Amino acid sequence: MTRILKSIEEFEGEVSESLVIVDGHDLPPARHDGGSPEIGRSRRRIDATQRVTGRARYTQDLYLAGMLHARILRSPHARARVRRIDTKRAEALPGVRGVLHRFNTPKTPFRGDDVIFREEVRFVGEEVCAVAADDEDTAREALALIEVDYERLPHVVDLEEALGDVAPQLESDGNVSESGSHKRGDTKRALKEADVAVDVTYRTSTQLHNALETHGAVALYDGEMLTVWESTQHVFGVRTGLKNALKLPYSRIRVICDYMGGGFGAKNGVGKYTIVASLFAMRFGKAVRCVLTRDEENLAAGNRSATLQQLRLGAKGGRITAIEHTSWSNSGQGKWIANPTGPTNTLYEVANVNTRSYKVVTNAGSLSAFRAPGYVEGAFALESAIDELAEAAGVDPLTLRRRHAGAGKDPITGNRYSDKHLLECYRIGAKEIGWDRRRAGGTRGSAPHRRRGIGMASQIWGGGGGPPAYATVHVDPDGSVVLTAGTQDIGTGTRTVLAQICADELGVELDDVRVQIGDSAGPFGPMSAGSMTLASVGPAVRLAAHDAREQLLGAAAGVLETPKAELRLEAGAIVSKGARTPLGEVLGKVDNNTVIGKGIRFPNADDLAQKTFSAQFAEVEVDVRTGEIFVERIVAALDVGRIVNPLTAASQVEGGVIQGIGFALSEERIVDRALGRVMSGNLEGYKVPTVKDVPTIVVKFVDRPDRRANNLGAKGLGEPPIIPTAAAIANAVANATGARVRHSPLTRARVLEALALAGIRD
Amino acid sequence: MPPTIDRRGAALRGPSAVDVALEVNGERVVVHVPPRRTLLDALREQLGLTGTKKVCDEGTCGACTVLVDGRPVYSCLTLAIACENRRVETIEGLAKDGELHPVQRAFVDTDAFQCGFCTPGQVMSIVALLRTVPQPTEDDVKRAVAGNLCRCGAYPNIVAAGVSAGRRKRT
């Protein structure tokens, strides 16, 4: 029976309520007795061969016949009014097909604006014009021939400058707006009564995603359908963006993302380049390609906001009694901010908490979600501050955390956690790193002037997923299976784990399942973000496979003239009283029939909080004369429910830790304040970790199914591993040297300065 | 268009497109490109060999690594015309008769990629390494791929793949 149910979901730290159409009933939790043929098994990626042979086709690799190439002219000024645009010379260049700009482009609503080319451009890199030409070189040359008359306006790019009185005010109500707060208990009183207190300021620099495949789209319009290939984390989100911008019905837009080269949160929806490619495609009736360069990527394709964070913590009798946390985030021209106070609000059971988070508008590129947005920045500050408090109170920092980490309820809503094993993560991690070797003040390192230390930090995050998400399972007469699901594989292994779930529940071999995803022509599914893909789509796949299996057994019962109850489907064969008949043989009797199983994601329980938890432990050496940090070992112990594929899950954790190392040690967007220009906009200036920056990483999963979360017992894994890394490293550095670096990344300059402040030379 | 011959006989070519003969994955091919066309763009756009990726287009990431005369180079900083009559090997040329190259197999087995965008470059760097160091250590592999960035952070498995590929029987 079709009905409407309420569901509570969490996405990137925000909890919301939604309504879901459901039909039928959900499945009971999957078995977890070690007997699953697929779930819990390490499997090679089913698309691995395509990826290692270069045959995997990414958006960038699409070269369609007669395709035009679009390129975008971007503002060289941090803030200016576009008064006049002269495109005559550009349009006279042979091979140029057309130019779009604010004076000739129809209204195309985009993220709160009603145009894609604004009169007032507000950061270096903002879109001013777009050119379509027969080839890339011509398009680029045409950009140089466009004359734009800019009226320069005062600008501000730096977070702390934008907070000050002398900065130009970019919005009518100023540059600063409150974006969230939480209060429980009375922090003022608790701080007054505390035995020890710390009052500290932390900063985190802007981190750039730098997915290796830049943002880009190829659009094709045939007079009826607009087909867009895009490197995206959400084909349906791009479809919605195009519907809003171009006023086309959903039925006439198809968005495809077959293979994509990384997103990390920056590719969650439509881009101006998508709209540009689509507008040109619709005008010329040809395919149009608009793919960003690396520099454009780092100017205008999102970032993790820089933050300024103030924390006051108090402790009494060896327990944390109060946390005040105020955070300002540089959102650039973004419309939202991620919340760095999220971990403070929810990670520990502390009676008195008061947090406030502010969005600061500047003339810099917009933030976009970056792998656990807010929580990475917030955890760096909170988890550093907890160590500073522990040090001041003379308590072992892990012991202090243990006293507050065992709560069974979400402190904001009061809802019980669906499951939680944070203390178990502490136990596993502490044992693996050898926490008992940790000494206050660190130990001697392996060379002169080197100190050694151990640190840790914890993590809380969502990852429970939720509806809507759909899957269908088609079983063809030869016994082969096509699983169609509303999702995309952004490199996390989604194709493979969904195939495993399908094969497991259906009773066929993994090789028999082909997975069809990344296409808005299929059923809806969520964004591959917020660590929610597996927990959202996986249960729908399981239900679809179950539905198909029931139908297959019914069909087999008819064909074999055996009661259905006596039949099983195992490894692609119908098993009846010990006899195995291959599925294809059974279905051959009803040739050209197709069995279609259907599955949906049922709602989350509205009285539970589905969360992921983990702890990371870092062991480092620090050269106190050169400020060089050597991360030797990271142990990540995670509670993310059930693990479907231990091989790919471990890879994902390692990847998160490595991005966390980049955030901790070397990654930093550097902007010239006077010019408003990103100076580290390429992969020379912007230092992502290389293979040599990677320590030994030990990954441990608690691996207990969260039976109350969903029918699979699995939760998300994408974001948890990046959250605690930087704080664990900073805490290890402080343990090693006695010097506290309160600004990530911990560059030579910052480490040497902290060491000098602490008076440390050896 | 015939090449301009300067006074003393050296052939000036371009700036418009000229025929350039290359050996790509064992086959002689001729591409018609202006001298400014990089090897990367010629492979991808003229020859349809899109396995080699464009990430930075300025020699900082390694995604465009191919082998020229057996040695790893960044094809984004190499002119196609400068490879005339040289031996170019790309990711597409590794698998023979449907059999993956040992390095490719090792990448599959050790899960040495996530999004896969850097993978062709990583694989080519390790293929080049194995020709001179058939049984590389972890450090050898790290040195070979230090110029190949991976943003997903597959590095531990890439190193494992390189070491294990060296132990496999060569095909």
Place this chain on the structure above:
Amino acid sequence: MNAFSYVRPRTLSDGLRLLRSGASALAGGTDLLGLMKDGLARPELLVDLTGIEGLRGWSRAKGKGLRIGALTPLVELEEAEELHRAMPILRESLRDAATLQLRTMGTVGGNLLQRNRCWYFRDQATACWLKGGTKCFAVEGENRLHAILGAHECVAVAPSDLVPALIAYDAEIALASSRGRRTMKLADLYVAPHGRERREHVLRPGELITEVRVSESALARKGAFQKAMERKAWSFALVSVAAAARIERGVARDVRLVLGGVAPIPWRVVAAERGLEGSGFDEAACAEAADRALQGAAPLRDNGYKLPLARELVRRTLRSLVV
């Protein structure tokens, strides 16, 4: 990249003749193509030198020292065992230079002539002083990577790792142009941009480096190289230090100390060298030399950390010559 013509001569004389005004010499292309992509070089003609015989490879003839052809790929210097025994600092300085691919493509001559990595210089949209503009944007801008020593109008730093190592061995270079040949000390090739000299070296238009030479007596020196980076690989030097000396019965002679990454030119510190002459590289002497090496340093807003870093690297590099 702008459109250009291309030619690949077979002989040096053809090459030199073709290098007329408006032409650029192409070797490994690792720097030139980057400059062209950024619109900082717009040659009408590229003269590809890689077909020229006789400029590639190295030799060491008895008593005649070491000769390295300018077109020798860096990776060959790094890998050759015999060369490593003759002059270990080559491998030491090249190991962490750029990446294997860039060292495979890049040549010795190109490395010596590579342009600076200042992000204002490399940004096409910024009309910095070195490119003919009126001011250096780094002085008041983002200067964490810039010079602390010896800068005038431009505070970009000399980027090469190999060059300080070669200068520590008193390397000479042979130059050729259609007008003739000359030799000079490698150290004399470089000039801190100032006044009307908006350039980093004194190579004349149409001139090529053909060879790098290290004398037999210099090869008797012991050398050491250290480099500090922003990450563990693939990073231009924040600071690099090359040191060399002949050590006779524990006493240092012909001491050379050259820093990279701290000044617009490879920063040879004669005062520190003199102070070490006759010493045994004991702790005190090395520490004093480190202080002398940084004398006159004038850090900018964000690069003050280079002082303690350089001081320590100098001390360590010198100590490593005897420890």
